[in-house]
Amino acid sequence: MDITFKEVDYIYQYNTPFEHQALHNLSFHIPSGSFTAIIGHTGSGKSTLIQHLNGLIKPIQGEVTIGEFTLSSEKNHQVKDLRKHVGVVFQYPEHQLFEETVKKDILFGPKNFGFDLDRKEDELADVLNNVGLPVDVLDRSPFELSGGQMRRVAIAGVIVLEPSVLVLDEPTAGLDPLGRSQMLKLFSHLHQSRQQTTVLVTHHMEDALAYADQVIVMNQGKVEMIGEPKELFKKKERLRDIGLDIPEVFECANYIENKLGVSVNECQSNMEGISQVLVDFVKAGARS
Amino acid sequence: MNQSLIIGQYVPGESFIHRLDPRLKILIVFIFVLVIFSAETWMSFMTLFTLAIGSAIISRISVSYILKGLKPVWFIIALTFILHIFLTREGNILYSFWGVNLYDQALIQGANISARLFLLILMTTLLTLTTTPISITDAVEALLKPLNKLRFPVHELALMMSISLRFIPTLMQEMDKISKAQASRGLDLTTGPIKERVKAIIPLLIPLFISAFKRAEDLALAMEARGYRGGEGRTKLRELTFQKVDLLAAIVFIGIMIVFWLTRT
Amino acid sequence: MIKFDRVSFRYRDDSSKVINDINLSIDRGEWVALIGHNGSGKSTVAKMMNGLLLPSEGQVFIDDIELTEQNLIEVRQKVGMVFQNPENQFVGTTVLDDVAFGLENLGVDPEYMYERIQQSLKQVSMDGYEQHEPHRLSGGQKQRIAIAGVLAMLPEVIVFDEATTMLDPMGRKDLLQTMKTLKEERGLSIVSITHDLTEAAFADRVLVLNQGEVWFEGEPRQLFAKGEELENIGLEPPFVTKLYHQLKSENITLEREPLDFKELVDELWTLHLKK
Numbered sequence: 001m002d003i004t005f006k007e008v009d010y011i012y013q014y015n016t017p018f019e020h021q022a023l024h025n026l027s028f029h030i031p032s033g034s035f036t037a038i039i040g041h042t043g044s045g046k047s048t049l050i051q052h053l054n055g056l057i058k059p060i061q062g063e064v065t066i067g068e069f070t071l072s073s074e075k076n077h078q079v080k081d082l083r084k085h086v087g088v089v090f091q092y093p094e095h096q097l098f099e100e101t102v103k104k105d106i107l108f109g110p111k112n113f114g115f116d117l118d119r120k121e122d123e124l125a126d127v128l129n130n131v132g133l134p135v136d137v138l139d140r141s142p143f144e145l146s147g148g149q150m151r152r153v154a155i156a157g158v159i160v161l162e163p164s165v166l167v168l169d170e171p172t173a174g175l176d177p178l179g180r181s182q183m184l185k186l187f188s189h190l191h192q193s194r195q196q197t198t199v200l201v202t203h204h205m206e207d208a209l210a211y212a213d214q215v216i217v218m219n220q221g222k223v224e225m226i227g228e229p230k231e232l233f234k235k236k237e238r239l240r241d242i243g244l245d246i247p248e249v250f251e252c253a254n255y256i257e258n259k260l261g262v263s264v265n266e267c268q269s270n271m272e273g274i275s276q277v278l279v280d281f282v283k284a285g286a287r288s
Numbered sequence: 289m290n291q292s293l294i295i296g297q298y299v300p301g302e303s304f305i306h307r308l309d310p311r312l313k314i315l316i317v318f319i320f321v322l323v324i325f326s327a328e329t330w331m332s333f334m335t336l337f338t339l340a341i342g343s344a345i346i347s348r349i350s351v352s353y354i355l356k357g358l359k360p361v362w363f364i365i366a367l368t369f370i371l372h373i374f375l376t377r378e379g380n381i382l383y384s385f386w387g388v389n390l391y392d393q394a395l396i397q398g399a400n401i402s403a404r405l406f407l408l409i410l411m412t413t414l415l416t417l418t419t420t421p422i423s424i425t426d427a428v429e430a431l432l433k434p435l436n437k438l439r440f441p442v443h444e445l446a447l448m449m450s451i452s453l454r455f456i457p458t459l460m461q462e463m464d465k466i467s468k469a470q471a472s473r474g475l476d477l478t479t480g481p482i483k484e485r486v487k488a489i490i491p492l493l494i495p496l497f498i499s500a501f502k503r504a505e506d507l508a509l510a511m512e513a514r515g516y517r518g519g520e521g522r523t524k525l526r527e528l529t530f531q532k533v534d535l536l537a538a539i540v541f542i543g544i545m546i547v548f549w550l551t552r553t
Numbered sequence: 554m555i556k557f558d559r560v561s562f563r564y565r566d567d568s569s570k571v572i573n574d575i576n577l578s579i580d581r582g583e584w585v586a587l588i589g590h591n592g593s594g595k596s597t598v599a600k601m602m603n604g605l606l607l608p609s610e611g612q613v614f615i616d617d618i619e620l621t622e623q624n625l626i627e628v629r630q631k632v633g634m635v636f637q638n639p640e641n642q643f644v645g646t647t648v649l650d651d652v653a654f655g656l657e658n659l660g661v662d663p664e665y666m667y668e669r670i671q672q673s674l675k676q677v678s679m680d681g682y683e684q685h686e687p688h689r690l691s692g693g694q695k696q697r698i699a700i701a702g703v704l705a706m707l708p709e710v711i712v713f714d715e716a717t718t719m720l721d722p723m724g725r726k727d728l729l730q731t732m733k734t735l736k737e738e739r740g741l742s743i744v745s746i747t748h749d750l751t752e753a754a755f756a757d758r759v760l761v762l763n764q765g766e767v768w769f770e771g772e773p774r775q776l777f778a779k780g781e782e783l784e785n786i787g788l789e790p791p792f793v794t795k796l797y798h799q800l801k802s803e804n805i806t807l808e809r810e811p812l813d814f815k816e817l818v819d820e821l822w823t824l825h826l827k828k
């Protein structure tokens with residue numbers, strides 16, 4: 001599903017002394033089937049933005065279109081239908097678990113949305129396999145599992161709905177390095193195998209670079225930049241000004257260019273490329 | 289989460305009311321609440337209203353904000369009024385329609401009760417709007433101090449109060465987050481039969497309890513790590529001091545109470 | 554400063570050992586990183602450093618005095634701790650009250666409190682925030698308030714149990730900078746628990762725990778030199794280590810294992826000049 005924001009404003013605690021404008025005049029487009037990363041410093045409005053995607057909050061001004069659905073400041077009666085198509089995995093999603101067994105918890109969404117439960121039950125083994133959990137956890141209590149496993153259960157509870165849009169708010173926060181890379185591979189796999197539109201909020205520039213085909217940079221409630229990761233991360237100064245880093249590969253490439261005076265071209269901005277540049281540099285030295 | 293409900297919130301400010309000694313404020317509100325129920329005449333009500341609304345104005349908190357924040361309370365007040373009108377059967381019949389009689393006493397009593405409720409809520413809300421939670425707990429601890437002699441755990445009670453107050457915003461945020469997460473999984477709290485809706489609260493409450501429990505555990509550990517071992521041998525950063533403005537406020541309050549007492553019946 | 558002598562720990566008498574016969578020491582003014590996969594026992598070790606847990610076997614010494622039930626308060630004054638979740642260690646309703654909490658527990662005279670609080674807040678660059686409420690601060694700011702609360706108690710060591718994990722990159726960088734300043738300017742010892750090897754590069758010494766035992770002890774450089782072995786115990790080698798690994802496969806070697814890409818490129822540069 002295509003997603004379009006048109007001049008969206010959002011204000012928390014509207015009409016109180018605590019009023020706080022979190023989004024200013026936001027406009028952008030997320031093409032259907034794309035993998036979009038949203039980056040930005042803390043408090044820049046990333047979580048506020050994604051809550052518009054399934055109608056948890058609605059714009060105070062402007063309009064959000066998701067497929068055929070339109071959200072504006074007016075009341076919308078189709079939000080439940082929208083939520084069926086847009087799955088959201090929140091930060092620390094393991095905090096939402098509540099059922100006695102993993103199975104019940106995963107089927108909570110399908111039950112609410114009126115899916116065919118028997119069919120969904122048959123698919124459970126597949127879903128668990130996808131998130132990297134053994135089938136025997138199904139009858140255990142989610143609260144007996146380790147933190148990382150609980151997170152996988154929570155994620156399974158969303159992907160079992162097979163949403164057309166999958167929204168992820170910092171899904172890897174707090175996991176150890178191994179857990180992190182497994183989780184990202186899972187999302188990338190789902191994106192490819194299901195043609196799912198994926199929106200990933202992340203603080204890791206490396207992840208944005210490795211997986212996204214479009215990056216939205218947020219700054220103080222506004223879209224600061226939007227574009228392809230490789231293009232975008234070239235703008236080191238601008239990113240630094242708004243408190244963001246660039247991926248270490250790019251830092252390294254910059255450093256090599258300054259220090260060694262050899263150029264690293266765009267397609268060499270990865271580990272192999274950089275290593276090649278360095279090898280060439282040393283070999284050239286050996287020859288001269 | 290109802291964001292317009294303001295009971296229990298603090299609005300920072302520098303007004304005369306904000307700066308009063310919290311012990312005095314609590315005492316005033318306490319006495320005020322006690323005497324509300326002995327008000328009977330127009331004059332005595334006028335005195336109390338003058339005090340309450342006067343304080344609201346001096347506190348410089350926008351009146352429309354206060355009134356809007358009390359919206360859910362209006363409903364209760366109106367309901368009380370209506371119940372009185374239908375249930376009281378004393379005095380003269382003023383009006384009668386469809387076989388229902390409206391007595392003059394019903395009107396008077398209904399108005400009485402509603403006015404008392406309104407005053408009570410307005411004053412207590414004003415207290416929390418102008419006093420930081422920490423000052424309230426400090427004041428409660430100070431006021432209850434004499435009970436220490438009776439082995440009543442005053443310090444522990446005050447600490448418990450201040451920690452709960454500190455965690456209210458956190459738990460509200462948490463509640464908001466959990467209900468959004470469950471709504472994303474299709475949980476619907478706004479439609480369907482009452483029974484279903486009550487059941488739909490479970491997916492919110494369980495995670496909230498678990499998280500509150502986890503927080504309490506973490507917090508206990510953090511407190512212990514910083515050397516906490518109960519009230520014994522402990523000093524306190526804040527000493528409450530009674531100042532000239534407080535004396536002034538106390539005198540004004542006593543004056544008003546005397547006027548009230550004279551006009552009460 | 555801190556010394557563990559053949560320490561073991563089990564959570565319940567009938568459960569198995571979570572920490573198994575470990576020895577370690579933290580010297581004055583030293584920065585030690587403690588790393589290891591989820592569940593390897595890092596937090597358990599940290600809690601034994603200030604008596605939140607007492608060892609089931611073996612002894613813990615703080616300044617050569619054995620830690621026992623009797624001297625817990627002195628130990629907790631000397632060994633401060635900052636935890637992972639910024640939200641759950643904020644006791645006070647305002648910054649001022651929170652920083653004062655530890656001092657109140659120690660029974661410090663209120664007259665001296667304000668000065669000590671001011672100093673501590675300044676050291677973490679949070680002066681001016683005295684009246685702020687916790688839920689209006691960012692995660693990084695809350696962590697710095699937690700540090701200030703510990704600093705006010707005049708500790709000798711601060712243990713950071715994954716204190717940077719829940720922060721965004723900026724908050725993380727700021728916090729690491731603060732830790733560095735504390736070490737350099739106040740001569741504090743730092744124990745930092747982390748999953749992030751880039752963060753471990755800040756340390757003078759690294760201890761790696763694996764299933765309750767010390768798997769490695771030495772300089773960060775020596776640890777990075779282990780390369781792929783790290784993956785076996787659930788850790789990820791940093792970017793520079795992977796890059797250097799690639800170079801090595803092309804027969805380019807340096808005199809010492811690089812800590813970051815700057816070191817690596819600089820070394821190559823001198824290597825190039827020499828030829």
Ligand SMILES: Nc1ncnc2c1ncn2[C@@H]1O[C@H](COP(=O)(O)OP(=O)(O)OP(=O)(O)O)[C@@H](O)[C@H]1O
Binds near residue numbers: 012043046047048
């Ligand atoms: N429920 C709320 N009430 C009031 N203000 C809020 C609320 N939620 C968020 N805000 C404010 O809105 C702004 C944007 O917050 P948001 O959570 O969208 O940021 P974010 O980019 O997701 O940050 P992070 O990286 O820390 O998750 C912040 O200034 C925040 O303080």
Ligand SMILES: Nc1ncnc2c1ncn2[C@@H]1O[C@H](COP(=O)(O)OP(=O)(O)OP(=O)(O)O)[C@@H](O)[C@H]1O
Binds near residue numbers: 591594
């Ligand atoms: N309160 C407790 N009761 C029983 N077992 C516990 C308790 N706390 C921890 N454990 C167990 O002790 C082991 C070590 O836990 P610890 O918390 O020290 O690990 P850690 O290295 O800090 O892990 P993480 O990276 O997840 O923080 C784990 O197997 C854990 O399940």
Ligand SMILES: [Mg+2]
Binds near residue numbers: 046091
């Ligand atoms: Mg967020």
Ligand SMILES: [Mg+2]
Binds near residue numbers: 595596597715
């Ligand atoms: Mg731990």
